[in-house]
Amino acid sequence: MTDFTQMGLKAIREGVAAGDFTAREVAEAHNDAVAAASELNAFIVATPDHALAAADKVDADRAAGKELGPMAGVPIGMKDLFATKGVQSTAASHILEGFVPPYESTVSQNLWDAGAGMLGKLNMDQFAMGSSNETSYFGNVKSPWRKNGSNAAMTPGGSSGGSSAAVAARLCPAATGTDTGGSIRQPAAVTGITGIKPTYGRCSRWGVVAFASSLDQAGPMARSVEDCAIMLGAMAGFDPKDSTSIDAPVPDWAAALDADLSGKTIGIPREYHMDGIDPQIEASWEQGKEWLRDAGAKVVEISLPHTKYALPAYYIIAPAEASSNLARYDGVRYGLRDLPEGSGLQDMYAATRAEGFGDEVKRRILIGTYVLSAGFYDAYYTQAQKVRTLVQRDFTEAFAQVDAILAPTTPNAAFALGEMQDDPLAMYLNDVFAVPASLAGLPAMSVPATLTQDGLPLGLQIVGKPMDEQGVLNAGLAIEQRAGFTAQPEKWW
Amino acid sequence: MSNYRIHGATGEWEVVIGLEVHAQVTTNAKLFSGASTAFGAEPNTQVSLVDAAMPGMLPVPNRECIRQAVRTGMAIEAQINKWSRFDRKNYFYADLPQGYQISQLYHPIVGEGQLLIEADEKAGIPEDKVIGIERIHVEQDAGKLMHDQHPTMSYVDLNRTGVALMEIVSRPDMTSPAEAGAYIRKLRAILRYVGSCDGNMEEGSMRADVNVSVRKVGDTELGTRTETKNVNSVRFVMQAIEHEVQRQIDVIEDGKKIVQETRLFDPGTGTTRSMRSKEDAHDYRYFPDPDLLPLILDEAFLDECRASLPELPDAKRTRYENDLGLTPYNARELTAEVETFGRFETLLGVAAKTLGKPEAEVATQVANWSLSVAPGVAKSLGDEANMANATAQRQAAILAMQDKGEISGGQAKEIYEIVLKEGREPDEIAETEGLKQVSDTGAIESAVDDILANNQDKVEQYRGGKDKLFGFFVGQTMKAMQGKANPAVVNQILKDKLG
Numbered sequence: 001m002t003d004f005t006q007m008g009l010k011a012i013r014e015g016v017a018a019g020d021f022t023a024r025e026v027a028e029a030h031n032d033a034v035a036a037a038s039e040l041n042a043f044i045v046a047t048p049d050h051a052l053a054a055a056d057k058v059d060a061d062r063a064a065g066k067e068l069g070p071m072a073g074v075p076i077g078m079k080d081l082f083a084t085k086g087v088q089s090t091a092a093s094h095i096l097e098g099f100v101p102p103y104e105s106t107v108s109q110n111l112w113d114a115g116a117g118m119l120g121k122l123n124m125d126q127f128a129m130g131s132s133n134e135t136s137y138f139g140n141v142k143s144p145w146r147k148n149g150s151n152a153a154m155t156p157g158g159s160s161g162g163s164s165a166a167v168a169a170r171l172c173p174a175a176t177g178t179d180t181g182g183s184i185r186q187p188a189a190v191t192g193i194t195g196i197k198p199t200y201g202r203c204s205r206w207g208v209v210a211f212a213s214s215l216d217q218a219g220p221m222a223r224s225v226e227d228c229a230i231m232l233g234a235m236a237g238f239d240p241k242d243s244t245s246i247d248a249p250v251p252d253w254a255a256a257l258d259a260d261l262s263g264k265t266i267g268i269p270r271e272y273h274m275d276g277i278d279p280q281i282e283a284s285w286e287q288g289k290e291w292l293r294d295a296g297a298k299v300v301e302i303s304l305p306h307t308k309y310a311l312p313a314y315y316i317i318a319p320a321e322a323s324s325n326l327a328r329y330d331g332v333r334y335g336l337r338d339l340p341e342g343s344g345l346q347d348m349y350a351a352t353r354a355e356g357f358g359d360e361v362k363r364r365i366l367i368g369t370y371v372l373s374a375g376f377y378d379a380y381y382t383q384a385q386k387v388r389t390l391v392q393r394d395f396t397e398a399f400a401q402v403d404a405i406l407a408p409t410t411p412n413a414a415f416a417l418g419e420m421q422d423d424p425l426a427m428y429l430n431d432v433f434a435v436p437a438s439l440a441g442l443p444a445m446s447v448p449a450t451l452t453q454d455g456l457p458l459g460l461q462i463v464g465k466p467m468d469e470q471g472v473l474n475a476g477l478a479i480e481q482r483a484g485f486t487a488q489p490e491k492w493w
Numbered sequence: 494m495s496n497y498r499i500h501g502a503t504g505e506w507e508v509v510i511g512l513e514v515h516a517q518v519t520t521n522a523k524l525f526s527g528a529s530t531a532f533g534a535e536p537n538t539q540v541s542l543v544d545a546a547m548p549g550m551l552p553v554p555n556r557e558c559i560r561q562a563v564r565t566g567m568a569i570e571a572q573i574n575k576w577s578r579f580d581r582k583n584y585f586y587a588d589l590p591q592g593y594q595i596s597q598l599y600h601p602i603v604g605e606g607q608l609l610i611e612a613d614e615k616a617g618i619p620e621d622k623v624i625g626i627e628r629i630h631v632e633q634d635a636g637k638l639m640h641d642q643h644p645t646m647s648y649v650d651l652n653r654t655g656v657a658l659m660e661i662v663s664r665p666d667m668t669s670p671a672e673a674g675a676y677i678r679k680l681r682a683i684l685r686y687v688g689s690c691d692g693n694m695e696e697g698s699m700r701a702d703v704n705v706s707v708r709k710v711g712d713t714e715l716g717t718r719t720e721t722k723n724v725n726s727v728r729f730v731m732q733a734i735e736h737e738v739q740r741q742i743d744v745i746e747d748g749k750k751i752v753q754e755t756r757l758f759d760p761g762t763g764t765t766r767s768m769r770s771k772e773d774a775h776d777y778r779y780f781p782d783p784d785l786l787p788l789i790l791d792e793a794f795l796d797e798c799r800a801s802l803p804e805l806p807d808a809k810r811t812r813y814e815n816d817l818g819l820t821p822y823n824a825r826e827l828t829a830e831v832e833t834f835g836r837f838e839t840l841l842g843v844a845a846k847t848l849g850k851p852e853a854e855v856a857t858q859v860a861n862w863s864l865s866v867a868p869g870v871a872k873s874l875g876d877e878a879n880m881a882n883a884t885a886q887r888q889a890a891i892l893a894m895q896d897k898g899e900i901s902g903g904q905a906k907e908i909y910e911i912v913l914k915e916g917r918e919p920d921e922i923a924e925t926e927g928l929k930q931v932s933d934t935g936a937i938e939s940a941v942d943d944i945l946a947n948n949q950d951k952v953e954q955y956r957g958g959k960d961k962l963f964g965f966f967v968g969q970t971m972k973a974m975q976g977k978a979n980p981a982v983v984n985q986i987l988k989d990k991l992g
Contacts, residue, residue, distance in 0.1 A: 083547075096548065101548065103542060105549060206550070208549050210549065241551060243553050244785075327593060333590060374778075
């Protein structure tokens with residue numbers, strides 16, 4: 001009997017289209033896998049009926065001879081940051097617990113229109129703030145991966161930790177993620193899967209709970225470059241409801257995939273060689289260069305001189321925007337309301353927000369409020385925006401010489417849950433390689449490269465020119481073909 | 494210069510006034526959402542997901558709001574900024590669902606402009622004066638709290654949330670309550686000419702924040718100012734200033750200092766009271782709204798805005814004086830309100846056609862009719878007048894009869910009265926009601942002959958040099974003709990016969 005959970009997105013779509021099996025069989029197998037994996041805590045809510053209904057529609061359409069969409073018959077996981085009509089959408093927070101939106105986000109609607117079904121809402125770091133999936137109100141997500149010879153629960157990365165864990169554990173062939181400062185790429189890297197953050201503006205932010213509006217971008221997480229290309233095609237597109245959405249046609253990235261990099265130049269940023277990086281990361285980076293050369297590319301060293309200022313600037317800009325974006329969670333109109341007996345409006349705000357937000361969210365609201373306040377604005381926010389401009393200029397200058405940039409995705413492999421919880425700064429460093437591309441709004445992806453000596457996955461990151469998702473995907477494919485990464489976690493849950 | 498001075502215990506004081514006027518943009522939809530903006534709807538029936546700040550909702554600028562702000566800027570001869578940006582003003586309040594107001598602090602859409610207030614001796618404005626306008630920016634309105642719906646709780650109505658406002662910020666160029674009043678009236682007229690705001694202050698479509706400070710005459714430094722919020726009529730603005738000026742002088746002359754603060758106006762007492770001082774003022778943490786791209790206006794858009802502008806009050810007033818030959822008073826009165834000049838120009842067109850004369854030749858007659866005669870009749874009728882009956886055609890018909898000498902001024906009023914009450918046609922009224930002058934020389938001559946025959950003594954006296962008796966003969970003739978004789982014809986016949 002076929003194990004549908006081992007199949008990728010494209011294989012499922014083609015099998016359904018060819019009539020080798022039904023979409024319903026696929027949905028059922030994945031619903032079962034989700035139900036059996038509660039120990040991973042990857043889902044906040046499962047929506048098996050949604051998956052089945054979408055599958056039945058695809059099966060009926062096929063029987064009726066109708067044309068099937070690019071995601072037809074593929075059940076996916078939906079990060080809980082996306083508003084899904086009639087299904088609780090919480091951003092993994094207590095303040096939105098029980099909130100059921102009367103609307104569907106543009107990206108999720110695009111996916112349903114393409115024939116996908118929803119297995120459930122995926123756990124994540126609360127309001128997408130975190131790099132280890134330890135800030136969710138609904139509990140930590142456990143990675144399906146473990147260190148060799150250890151039973152310690154490992155992080156699936158964050159903030160799209162439910163997404164990475166579910167895809168790596170074969171609970172779903174693909175999932176949505178969102179990336180503000182690495183939240184697709186870092187969890188993909190530490191769980192041995194593939195994820196791409198497209199150019200800022202490719203995917204509509206309408207209906208996605210906002211963390212940092214100028215940085216937030218949705219993207220796919222799956223187990224191959226081609227699956228990511230297919231799913232990104234279904235997610236992306238101009239949306240007049242999002243003023244920052246890019247009004248440009250969506251290319252057929254999957255059809256144009258080409259791992260031949262002859263004539264291409266790949267840049268290696270010298271500033272990404274940082275003290276304290278795991279030597280195994282350096283080694284896999286070296287290996288990556290070899291693979292790209294093997295694919296026909298010329299590999300050159302480049303300089304991105306403002307790299308070291310990117311992370312501090314990010315931790316000013318993102319919290320500043322978040323402090324304002326999260327002001328709407330006030331207990332007045334929806335979500336949690338804590339109204340102590342005899343209290344007034346200010347008391348209600350204080351009680352509701354004290355109760356409804358987790359520590360990391362509060363920390364960032366405080367940082368953001370501080371950096372925007374009178375007397376500090378210029379020293380922090382204005383300065384950080386200047387840095388952002390310089391970081392963008394670094395990339396612009398680099399892309400005058402190279403077609404794409406290769407770097408590690410993370411400075412280390414997965415760590416154990418709890419290991420970094422008391423040290424926010426160490427936690428923030430997880431995104432040191434991911435953040436520059438976010439500040440510049442560039443397409444960037446992580447592809448699995450190898451396993452560490454401990455048996456944990458490492459990823460390589462490709463950063464491309466604005467709007468050049470194709471170049472990023474092609475370089476990713478070249479690495480994927482040479483890395484031959486087939487490892488998957490042994491089932492223990 | 495204004496000669497507005499206040500005599501305090503310690504000397505003469507003068508006043509410095511700046512106004513921030515919030516004008517609701519006339520559009521069907523809100524600034525960043527498609528929700529309706531109609532006034533007076535049931536609470537919370539005109540609220541979109543964006544207005545309610547549901548999770549994941551995003552603002553999209555409404556082009557028409559931007560267009561109206563640009564047209565308004567052009568109407569005050571202001572610099573239009575082709576690159577502007579929206580900022581968030583952050584504060585918590587239950588009528589502000591997003592937790593921030595989208596406004597424009599750093600880069601407003603309209604820059605430096607100006608507006609002319611006209612000399613008005615009676616009001617204490619000795620000469621024309623230009624008032625500087627610092628900027629116009631667009632921003633979202635907030636919702637409304639309702640405290641009278643429940644014994645222990647407040648309710649919130651979000652209908653107004655997100656409605657587009659223009660904030661029009663003047664320079665501190667006004668030096669008397671009268672100038673402030675004239676400024677608001679003129680601004681209101683311009684907004685209504687342009688059609689960017691209905692100027693309805695009772696419904697809150699226009700309201701002013703009034704900044705006032707005082708200083709001793711001759712001082713060059715500005716005193717500490719206070720800001721009185723949300724004053725919603727011209728009269729209240731003037732009252733608020735008068736009260737605030739006196740209060741500030743009293744405080745200073747009492748040896749105390751003015752506190753920079755926000756104050757509220759109480760229309761019931763005509764006084765202001767403290768709302769919050771600078772110390773506990775909000776820190777609004779303004780920063781560029783990351784949900785919105787900078788607003789970039791292209792030449793084609795600006796050209797369209799410019800081309801769509803109507804003739805504005807100052808230009809119209811000048812044209813009325815120079816081309817139509819109206820008096821400065823008439824020109825000013827007629828151009829003060831959109832409705833007034835609208836009615837005047839319609840009637841002028843129809844009357845010129847009916848009379849077969851160029852507009853310039855009938856303009857003064859039409860102006861006098863429009864400003865004084867017609868309103869006087871309507872006013873005397875009160876509720877009996879149905880203004881829908883006052884079509885331009887009917888009014889022009891009356892003016893034409895008068896112009897031809899068929900009816901007298903008094904008859905014109907009588908006919909118009911019947912028009913307003915009953916909606917009948919002036920020609921028919923004149924016939925049926927006998928409201929016509931007799932120009933038939935035969936009838937008048939025979940009346941004159943009778944009068945001269947019956948008053949031989951007076952005829953002798955007149956011929957003997959008592960010219961004043963001419964009026965007596967006119968009066969007797971008119972009386973005999975029951976007031977319907979054409980006075981010009983009567984005069985001529987009398988002159989001929991008296992020799």
